[in-house]
Amino acid sequence: MVDRRTLLKTSLQLTLLAPFARLTNAAADKNSRFVLVILRGALDGLAACAPYADSQYHALRGPLALGAPGTEGGVLKLDGTFGLHPALTNLHALYQARELTVLHAVATPYRERSHFDAQKVLEAGKLTPAATDGGWLNRALAAMHGAGDTHGAVALNDTVPLVLRGDVAVNTWAPSRLKNADEDLLARVRRLYEAVDPPLASKLNEALDARSIAGDAANGAMGGSQQQVTPLVNAAARFLRSPDGPRIAVIDVGGWDTHANQGGAQGNLATRLKGLDAGIQTLKTELGPVWADTTVLVVTEFGRTVAVNGTRGTDHGTGGVAFLAGGAVKGGRIVSDWPGLASRELYENRDLMPTTDLRRVFKSVLAERFGMAESALEHAVFPDSANAKPLEHLTA
């Protein structure tokens, strides 16, 4: 029987309970790279990382339940309780190489079940979805720039997602099949914008910069679809490898809203997970030596219902899973104050109880990898987050 009182995983017990130690700029690593992967549509955390040994798991999950480690289509064992979905073979290898940490029963402060509002809270980094004037990662960049660290960020998308919107200009890049415009036309348009419409001018200049770095990163691997992770990851690696390029990249991937026929070891969700898994592996390969300085954080707006619904899928839930991968990660761990699946432990009697605020993970990466000070994190980046202290020692 697993419940939150008996199962405080690994060293997290210490990190959760330890008094907050002041982080200073000295902790910053100038070479740090950070990739934020946002899975839009709400990834089913209990499928991605299944508590296969939880006594309630099989009963609640019914046809979606994954088998024990070692059985056909069974989970890939992480420990005596948890296993990764069988499609996540590369992530499993990273876990074994101590380059992957699984964060379970996590959630933003949002407690309703709208995708769109949940994504706003996830990205804006504020308590309510009403505040959408900019994203937490842009505010973090602004603070870093203020401290003299002026590296940039890139969104692997045609446009900038909310998490990266704000005062600091951010590059965008997405695969293109269009023929490049001739230089003279571009120069003329640029001059025109600079004279008539400065906001368009700065967007255009950012895009031209980005394209000079990305080059033909995605040639031959096109599709332009946000469902395809690998072309985006290839381009992200190209940006992050570039000596003067951005140090932060955001990738978003849709298609996780599995209300019906979600599938188990195989099926709709398994196919998506396979793509994500391959994408992370590609990122590692393509980053080469830079991987050692890299932290990849995979998040989603909320989890899904613990029980299977009436159409062999899952509905919108609360607590979910996040993955932290990279050469800079102190991995091979499951970081979770695991609440268990017993009905009295569920949120509103249906969802995995969130026990770790995702902002604690965001803050940890920014503090440990980018040397951001506690005060900046608490006031400028994540207002009203005094109760969400950064988790400690997630990364090297």
Add this chain to the structure above:
Amino acid sequence: MLSLTAAIAANRFGLGARPQDGAAIGNDARGWLDAQLTAAAKAVVTPKTEQPASASVLMKFRDLRVARQAAAQFRASFAPEQRTPPPANTQDSGETPPKSPGIDEQAIKEFREFVRENYVGQVNERHRRAIESDTPFVERLVHFWSNHFAISADKQLVGPICGLYEQEAIRPHVLGNFHTLLLAAEHHPGMNLYLDNTTSMGARSGAAELAHRRGRTLGLNENLAREILELHTLGVDGGYTQHDVTEFAKVLTGWSIGGQIGERGLPGGQRAKALLGDPGKPGEFFFRPIMHEPGDKTVLGQKYKERGVSEGEQVLAHLAVHPATAHHLATKLAQQFVADEPPAALVDRLAAVYLKNNGELLPVYRALIAASESWQEPLAKYKTPHDFVISTYRAMNVMPERPETLIAFLSEMGQRPYTPGSPAGWPDTAAAWDGGDALLKRIEWAGAVGRRVGDRRNALDLASAVLPESADERTMGSIRNAESGAQAFALLLAAPEFQRR
């Protein structure tokens, strides 16, 4: 050049000026818009045929799916041999069964071709109506409501009927009462398939019990109920709870499609068929009592007696005239037609007009036309990729030569037609569309269009016909001083005054 009000009428209320529109609008931009609402009222309604076109497409789609699945099973029967790793010198081994037997490939090809043909044909029809329309304000309203009640072609089941859904459920009702529009959208098979309602059933329904006896647990799927409340009516802050969502989902159980289209949720044997009774008209909305959760339900504090299909219709009737719905719709309309951050006073006025007229939409549109806020700010909105390409073709007065190419470009720009990817539809603010990479692609496309047509068109004349008189002299100068006709045309399309509306 277009007067300020003419430019706003043609470009922001409409889908972009054609060269002849300035003369048609004259000095009465408001009158031009208002006339569209009355004159078009009849023309916009497509005559109702006995069987909606989407029904026959869905039936054909089901047949092709069945054929494809049978083919896939046939192929799978070879799978064991294929899975064993072949020896290294497998190339000259003549014994392995063919990788894809003929029947297989044919069925799959036919299926794909059917989906593609329908999708491309329907998208092209949408573009044709938009580009050729003399009532572009009404056309924008069709696009607006179609996006409000979004279904997305990236869900395979609805891929071949997205355009038909717009024709059948949205277009006929955009000048009517919101309640009618709401009923039409939520009844349409496209919506029921897209938001998974066709397989949702009450836990205590006959179908669930039948399934239970066969060892399967089937029940509710709350997707449609939640999105109706959150996106289609009240809005996310409209004051409903999870309990309301669950109860409303029970209300909606049984809302399904006749003819058991490609659904795996329903038992399929002969005995089950006898139990299920009338399968309904194939491919059309059909209420299945056997899937409906029996008993009374309470939604938003209001009790609804057990009444089968009319329960849901009653809830929708209440939602349609709810003050939160009025506010939600008023906000979205003002955002579409006035500004990304619409003035609160305008939103309140529109909502009041809506409620006073019990959800009639014409008075709301007229209030929008009458509002001084609508006419103050020129170029207040950044065009979406869809706006950009439609206004380009309207300016040129031609249809795209190859529909597929235009679809490919819209995909590049992140707006592949009918695939918002989420039931919230496409976003309607500049922040969602004004990324630098997307802008660069617009310029590249403008360059390509210019190369194609620039030597045959006078870009300067066209600029005078479709841009507002407030256009910057430097914009006109850059077109005038371009090195070629192609470049001049590209500069017109790339101009800030053409990128905004």
